[in-house]
Amino acid sequence: MSGKAGRTIRLMLVDDHPVMRAGLANLLSGEPGFSVVAQASDALSALACWREHKPDVVLLDISLPGLDGIEVLRQIKADEPQARVLMLTSSEAKEDYRQSMSAGAAGYVTKSVDPDVLFAAIRGVFERQGVAEQTGLGCLDGDESGETLSQREQEVLNLLRQGFSNGEIGKLLGISRRTARAHVSAILRKLGASARTEAVTRGFEKGILKI
Amino acid sequence: MSGKAGRTIRLMLVDDHPVMRAGLANLLSGEPGFSVVAQASDALSALACWREHKPDVVLLDISLPGLDGIEVLRQIKADEPQARVLMLTSSEAKEDYRQSMSAGAAGYVTKSVDPDVLFAAIRGVFERQGVAEQTGLGCLDGDESGETLSQREQEVLNLLRQGFSNGEIGKLLGISRRTARAHVSAILRKLGASARTEAVTRGFEKGILKI
DNA sequence: AGGCATATTGGCTAGGTGGCCAATGCCCGA
């Protein structure tokens, strides 16, 4: 497009699937202007790699063994707020998108986009270093209810999924059974569920709960 | 390894993520003896592609938009029982493995293996055409409870996740509330859950339920 | 300051849950 070739973009890949990493590295190496300088398959080595190589752009997956990719993102940004991290994940969950962006991701691209779009996203993230919003995904789930679960509600939902009753939830959180019930009711309302069982399903579907 | 070079293996890739497909195609093309002759991103075009190209080996992902990868596998095998299909998926769920193998997959490799292992698996599948068992995964979840849900129980679990009560499940299945309850009890026992809410979670965790 | 979401707690009530006792018929593999 532009005559401005720019220098080679030094990339770091973080993905827990070797097949994906190798494929991606191959793909990116074949594209002029990109150079994969580091790869990591888990949160810990990702952080170590980051500190060692300080790549121009990090391509970061969300589902990682151990620490969450979003947590890795937070730590990288805490380390260096200028870091440019492009989330590259198969998760189409709005929750992941929201959390990534508010944790400081420079962009969010799902693996369901064409390679060209990915390349463009990487260049975009690299060039406008300061800009934050740079999304490569068409449009997340349209089933928008808008309601976000509060911190407490997410805690309760995580107990719900384990099959605890309201009374047990109350004991575990040090609150009364009545309060736990109020939280459950709020969860049902926000997730549009008619029963706690459905709320758990909704939680998984929306990416609030993870396997 | 062997001096027996064999002819080039004609591969077909089925994966819903373009980034994955492109990366994989790149990776495989760089490996001598492999040739990617077709790619598909969904069940329908996968079947059409299969009939048109009749590749030596199909690399098939399970999570596909629309029809399940396992369903695609079933249809391919129905079309031609000799077809060699190697499942290549990120799912570590025993349920997916079990279903794939009983549907006639020539092998099951997760994306968490090294590319070399994948290459070896492809060659293995291609060479011993008749052999069925050829697994590339170390060992699936060891949290083996052994108990498999019956057809009816899976139906009930799918209603459970939607928040239906025992009475509603009974009406939907045309059985009595008491029978629905018996199925739920069996599900709880088999999944090691103490409440239906936990049973749903277990279903997602074990891959019996899908998002 | 006033409004709004959040977190906390209470009682009442119809209905749902899941463990326990139990039974019948079917089909399949040993």
Add this chain to the structure above:
DNA sequence: TCGGGCATTGGCCACCTAGCCAATATGCCT
């Protein structure tokens, strides 16, 4: 043929659920 798993159904009972009526304290944003 004799289990054993499966699908089906029944009652009893202590407990749990989720809707309804409510209240109070904390924050944060305008």
